[in-house]
Amino acid sequence: xxxxxxxxxxxxxxxxxxxxxxxxxxxxxxxxxxxxxxxxxxxxxxxxxxxxxxxxxxxxxxxxxxxxxxxxxxxxxxxxxxxxxxxxxxxxxxxxxxxxxxxxxxxxxxxxxxxxxxxxxxxxxxxxxxxxxxxxxxx
Numbered sequence: 001x002x003x004x005x006x007x008x009x010x011x012x013x014x015x016x017x018x019x020x021x022x023x024x025x026x027x028x029x030x031x032x033x034x035x036x037x038x039x040x041x042x043x044x045x046x047x048x049x050x051x052x053x054x055x056x057x058x059x060x061x062x063x064x065x066x067x068x069x070x071x072x073x074x075x076x077x078x079x080x081x082x083x084x085x086x087x088x089x090x091x092x093x094x095x096x097x098x099x100x101x102x103x104x105x106x107x108x109x110x111x112x113x114x115x116x117x118x119x120x121x122x123x124x125x126x127x128x129x130x131x132x133x134x135x136x137x138x139x
Contacts, residue, residue: 045064047131049062051135061104068096082118090102118133
């Protein structure tokens with residue numbers, strides 16, 4: 001009886017190991033997931049805008065140009081200013097591959113000192129969040 005029990009345990013163990021080995025060897029190694037994005041890509045001519053020297057009360061309007069260097073239409077979801085002293089306006093239409101779009105930023109100098117503001121551009125591009133810098137000095 002002991003011999004049958006021992007032989008059964010050995011048989012079951014070997015059968016289990018064989019099943020595990022064949023399952024492992026027949027399955028392919030898992031492929032790494034690669035994010036390819038939407039195919040749209042945004043590129044700015046100048047990611048930093050220098051206002052130079054302004055006086056309190058001055059209003060400076062700049063047009064920031066970007067290009068869709070991707071292969072699919074680019075859509076700006078939102079453009080957010082870091083303060084209430086800067087307003088932004090942008091086209092809501094898709095920018096086709098190879099074409100340019102613009103963002104209009106209006107800065108009102110309210111206080112003396114160095115200007116260091118941000119504009120965050122959210123889009124459907126592979127680089128979906130771009131931060132633009134606004135700098136200068138108010139005298």
